[in-house]
Amino acid sequence: MNPGDKEHNIFNTKRIVGGSNAESLELAKTLYESVGLNMFPVSNLRTAELVKLVENTQRDVNIAFMSEIALLSEKIGVNVKELVEACSTKWNFYKLLPGAGVGGHCLPNNPYYILKAANNAGVEMPLMMTARRTNDQMMQHVVDLVERVMQGKVAGKKIALLGVAYKANVDDVRQAPSRFIAAVLKLSGAEVVYHDPLVNEANGNKIDAKRVSLEEALSADCLMILCKHDQFKQLRPEQVKAKAVVDCCFLFEKKDFDNYAGVGNA
Numbered sequence: 001m002n003p004g005d006k007e008h009n010i011f012n013t014k015r016i017v018g019g020s021n022a023e024s025l026e027l028a029k030t031l032y033e034s035v036g037l038n039m040f041p042v043s044n045l046r047t048a049e050l051v052k053l054v055e056n057t058q059r060d061v062n063i064a065f066m067s068e069i070a071l072l073s074e075k076i077g078v079n080v081k082e083l084v085e086a087c088s089t090k091w092n093f094y095k096l097l098p099g100a101g102v103g104g105h106c107l108p109n110n111p112y113y114i115l116k117a118a119n120n121a122g123v124e125m126p127l128m129m130t131a132r133r134t135n136d137q138m139m140q141h142v143v144d145l146v147e148r149v150m151q152g153k154v155a156g157k158k159i160a161l162l163g164v165a166y167k168a169n170v171d172d173v174r175q176a177p178s179r180f181i182a183a184v185l186k187l188s189g190a191e192v193v194y195h196d197p198l199v200n201e202a203n204g205n206k207i208d209a210k211r212v213s214l215e216e217a218l219s220a221d222c223l224m225i226l227c228k229h230d231q232f233k234q235l236r237p238e239q240v241k242a243k244a245v246v247d248c249c250f251l252f253e254k255k256d257f258d259n260y261a262g263v264g265n266a
Contacts, residue, residue, distance in 0.1 A: 004169035014040040018048030056110040057128055062096055063107075064131035067138050070098035070264030080264025081250050098263050100226050100248035101139040101177035103166030108132070108175050138263075139180045142224070142248050145261040146185065149244035150222055155189030160220035160242070163227025164196045164207050168249070171198040173205045178226050182209045193217060197231050218242060225251050 002008050015032055017039050019025030025041055032039040042048050066084075073080040080098060088095045102108055111128040118125045147154060164178035165171060173179060182192045192209040195217035199205045217223065218235075223242035225232070228249040237256035245252065247262040254260050 003172060004167065010037060012038075014038045016040050016042060016048050016051045018042045018045040020045055050114070053110045053114050056106045057114055060102055060107045060111060060135060061127060061131040062094060063098065063102055064134040066096050066098040067134050071141070073264045074266040078264075079254075083264075097250060099138070099177075100142045100181065100263065102135040103174065103176035103178075104172065105174050108135075139177045140184070142177075142226075142246060142263065143181055143184050145246045145263075145266060146222055146224060146244075147188075148266070149246060149259050149261050154185065156191070157221040158191045158193060159185050159222045159224060160212065160217035161192065161194040161207075161209060162196075162217055162223060162225045163229055163232065163249075164194045164209075165199055165205075165227050165229075168228045169198070169230055171200060171205065173199060173207060176226075178207060181224070181226070182207055193220065196227070196229070198229060222246060225249055 001010065002013075015037055017025065017028045017032065018041070019028055029039050029041065042051065066080075069083070070080045072078075073083060084095060084097055087093045111132055115125060115128060146159060150157060161178050161182060164176060164182075165173055166176035166178075178194070182194070185192050186208060193212045193216065194207055194209045195212055195214050197214075199207070201207075201211065218239055219241040221242065222244040223240055224246045226248050228251055232251060235251065237252055240252075240257070244259040245257050245261070247260065247265075250262065252260070252262075254262060254265055
């Protein structure tokens with residue numbers, strides 16, 4: 001499943017299935033086909049489980065690489081979005097933009113299952129752990145960007161988080177970067193508020209911040225854009241009344257504001 005993805009669904013995405021023996025695999029195939037689902041059989045249960053973990057961990061590692069490129073871009077005056085667009089002119093470049101970190105139930109957790117298996121097998125796999133640390137550190141990095149645009153004066157200021165779900169067009173905040181960011185900003189003495197049209201607190205999506213209207217969020221001392229929901233793509237720079245903007249998902253451009261910092265474009 002890929003929440004928020006209207007193109008890839010359970011009917012056009014193959015189900016990876018392994019069986020403990022040939023009979024159980026055939027039974028699984030019959031079950032899936034009876035409800036119109038496509039199945040991709042593999043030779044055993046362990047392979048089937050590892051497929052899921054590798055798919056997600058590959059994305060986590062690739063995101064970490066672009067996170068590092070974003071940090072470099074900020075230091076040497078390169079716009080990482082422009083960089084990625086240019087790199088994408090090559091046919092085999094995997095187009096991916098960095099952000100405020102990685103959330104959700106799968107990507108932050110799946111590498112540890114592989115690492116546990118590797119440890120039990122006596123195999124060293126340092127790349128995944130390095131990627132995990134890199135992506136986790138991005139959450140603190142974007143908090144540092146807030147400190148930068150606020151000239152270190154965060155205490156007593158209203159910081160608005162625009163979009164708190166773990167990714168665009170979903171209502172899920174499990175391990176979302178927004179949860180860490182809100183907590184750290186509050187420890188710094190900031191008044192943290194948020195606006196997200198998709199996140200419903202009644203469903204257990206709790207954020208340690210006050211829910212406010214879009215208008216109030218856009219008028220905060222600092223607007224921090226964490227999630228690029230489709231509803232936000234229609235926003236125009238002139239609607240933003242905040243004194244400072246930290247853009248973690250390339251919603252706006254640096255030229256749009258006097259006091260702006262973006263991931264990979266600080």
